Amino acid sequence: MKFTNHSLIAKGYNMGPYYGLIISVGFLRLMTIGAIKNRKNRDDIFVVAVCILTILLQSFRKNTVGIDLGMYIPGYELSGQLPWFSPVFNFEIGYRVFCKVLYMIGVSQQLFLGIVATICQSSVFMFIRKHSKFPAISIVIYLTFGLFTFSFSGLRQMIAFSIALFSYDFVEKKEWIPFCVIIGVASLFHTSVLVFLIVYPLYYWKFPKNTVIFMFPVFIFEILFGNMVVALMVTIYKQTDYQAENTGAYEAFLMYSLVWIAAELFMKYTNEYNAYRNYLLIGALVQGLGLYHSSVARVGYYFMFFICLVLPQTIADICKDDWKLRFCITSALVVCCFIFFNINTGSGYLNVSPYIPFWED
Template sequence: MTLYSGLMLFLALSSAYKGRGKIKFVFSSVVLMCLMGFKDLTVGNDTPNYIEFFSRLQKLPSLIDKSSRFEKGYQIYAKFIGYFFNSYQALFIITAIICISCICYGIYRNSINWQYSLFLFVGLRFYYFFLSGLRQSIAVSIIFVAYVYLKEKKNIKFIALTLLASTFHFSALIFLFALPVSKMKIEKQGIIKIVISIVCVYILFGPLLNIILSHMPAYYSHYLTTDATSANNMADFINAIIPCLILLLAAFTGYRSNSENNKSGDSYNFLYCDLDTQLLFLIIASGLSFIATRASILDRMVQYYWLFSIITISNILFTIKDNRKRTIWYFIITSFIIVYNLAILFFRPQWNAIIPYKFFWK
């Protein structure tokens, strides 16, 4: 736990200056890559499954294992790595390079304060999931890059990357809804449409789940008989509230007006045409978390929209003009996230199974 505490403190303190230091950003990225790539097989509750599959796949003469529940894109990816490297550690290292590079590219293109976005990436526990779930980590990372093309209205590239992400984890297809969402604005009509959709899905969840599973790979049907369908999960209620608090923060600090006033400045030109989309993503993340109280497996789908909070929160905070007000909010938000993170690591160390952290050579 000391390792993660030190990592968060370093990222938080190095982000205190309102700027974009490339050296510290690159250094921090390399550290995250190393921790993810050089982890021991005991780090991450899904890690043993990926090791077992990687080793088994290399012994097969075929490109894919038809009996496996893993998506074909991931299987081809793992087979290709195994062709050159006869070690599962290579799988971890290459995956770490791909995932962290994609996350950093998205941050580079969208965030005012790169270091603070990295702090949020760790502090909001996304990084911990990356230490465990390889398939979805790759999918989420590709989606993070796909958003750049969505923002630039390059819809074909956006759709292509989203479909590519779905070959690593089928759930990535939910991000296709970001395309119509990107054409909406933060206004009464748009918000009402999203809220009504969320309420309808919540009410009709049972029949909809059966319809969706009937069109998904057969192995997903096992979720109906596992803890993944557990209902009224308190963690999901909390996860539904947090995005709402961020939206209140955006309203209270005048995020949209501050950003519009600064849009003409060179240091803010990354903000074009995506403010409303990012805020709508928070609403969707909150709604999906609310629906996930009916079946916690939907937590996986929340990540595709919730991950963008590492950009949104950073931009909300560092577009505050008043230095004193920004410092106060910085202290409140950063302290809350650190305490929240450490509390979960202390009281729920079994989540993601990342404690204790060990390097593979130990």
């Protein structure tokens, strides 16, 4: 989706606040490394600091920064003003009740955006802190590879995703009942989160070593005939308002596919990392169909997120103890992150750029 608000285009694409946030990740990492010897305390302080900056950036944005806010802001007001459980747009009941409660206690539209940002970003950063051995790199990837940009716009789905992340601990513990309960709660905010249920079996699924060879034809098939698959899906579900169309998101599909292939070839095997690879494969496959339908691509965010954990660990496994090679590859990765972020978000995707603070007209 391209940015078309000509009044804002006249002001230029203001990406400065986003770049400032990303640069602050490196600055805070260097500061904490130099000042704090205990690694756990150092990582805790670092992640919390970046999380707070990220929340503030989202909280202080104008209610035009995020294309879906044109629906969510009026929807917040309607949910608060109408009787309990009244239908509002296509909002799920959990989200409507959430809005109703906040409206009743006097939460303004701006504070509402801040509360949503706090819920979503805190969950993501907490997950990264707990599961990533390289939180700084994981955070840079998260901020630049699509999901962060999406969180400015897709409020319901992002809340559902942030809730679903809490279910992951029960996957590791093989406790499927609380896992399903949490996903059920998340679905009250966005029903698409039900696809996250496959995270449980995929955690334990072991693909054969030659999976890469078999997946090449699948990827090629999606590129060539994905439009037919999407058109069939639309027909089956009788979604006459939706049609298959080329979204042009080839860069994202190529990126996720290549990262999965690299992880499959070089990442060391553990149950946890095997699960991350499996999730990333699903994300790549979904993104392949997302080339022909933006709604399909949005579902892929539930799985693409794990690239934040897969990519840093793959680099570490490739480089092993060669810190010079790791530095070079990591530096190249950061450059690629900036380039991808500039192409994706800087083009006006989801009206997230230009960034406009709420106090500006």
